[in-house]
Amino acid sequence: MPPKLISDAKRRTHPLVWLAAVLCTVVSIAVIIGGIVIFIGYLVIHPRIPTVSVLDAHLNKFQNDLAGRLEVQLTIIIEAENDNAKAHASFSDSSFFLYFIGMKIAQLKADPFEVRKNSSLKFHYAVVSDSIPLNPEQMEKVDNDLKADLSGFVLTGNTRVQWRVGLLGSVKYECHLHCELKFHPSNGTYMSSPCSSRAK
Template identity: 55%
Template sequence: MAKTMPKFKGKLVMGANGRTNPLVWLVAIICTVIAVAVVVVGIAVFIGYMVIHPRVPVISVNNAHLDLLRNDYAGLLQTQLTIVVTAKNGNARAHASFSDITFNISYQGQDIAVLVADPFEVPKNSSKDLSYVVQSSSIPLSPDQMEQVGDAWKKNEIEFDFTGAARTQWKVGPLGSVKYLCHLDCDLKFRPLNGTYIPSRCTSKSH
């Protein structure tokens, strides 16, 4: 004979007089208040974000100069560069903070230097310049790389790889903030004969 499984039905906790226990009402009210607060905060953050959204903070190479470029027959390269990185906050309604700032400069896969900066804030609709003087130790080059340096002298154009990243954040009133991660990946080109920088678009992408 098959056994029937017992069935359980939920039952509201009742008081002695048959009415709903006040504790249940208290819990229900608290849950409702929390749910409404979450919705209100979400709406406020969204509205604040839509107000300040048009301009995302960016980092870009504003200027640079090749101070020194020297290579010898032993295959050693020495270089010194001055690089100006600009952190720009084009938002007219909110300050922006920049943190976790790291840049790397290299030549033909050979690392030259890692550049960092302490966290800082940029006022609304303003910018801040970070100036770096990068001096490399002697970099050993392969025969192919030595040939590329020779070609760079002949063409009067040499190229360095510049990559980096920074975290940016906007405050949306007292209720929240909007965060972005800026990535920078570009080539810095110079004229070896006089060290001048060949301007190019070198601006971060945010997500």
């Protein structure tokens, strides 16, 4: 049986390996602490996240002619609200679509804007649709709406929000708006309950 070779020499870890291990540990701790601080800051402010909502609306015109073409005019007031007392909010890519019985009849857009802390900003949209051709089923729906003095639209879309949190950086998310707008066509009265965005 061949003899076993036993060495008393101890393996030493290269100093660069120790340095790399120390640096990785420091970076990991910094990332964890930074994440905890940002998370706590987000939790502190999160209950008062900025929102967009339909504040009011009015149906100015809703009629169809004998040829089966619908004319619609509406005024829609959308409010961007930031009731946080500690941070401004930046809104961008704001785009909303207005539908009637499944037909997209208008797009409402806004350039990037900022809402200061504890403040709000209102946008008045005057929607004047092109003459909309209706099929027999859609014509019947419009006639029924006029007889019942009740007509409904759907407004849906998104806006991106960036929320500045001082030295902690910023929080980014998307607000989604989906509202049913109901009116009395006889006088244009808006009769829907309040509708605000949900954050994604």
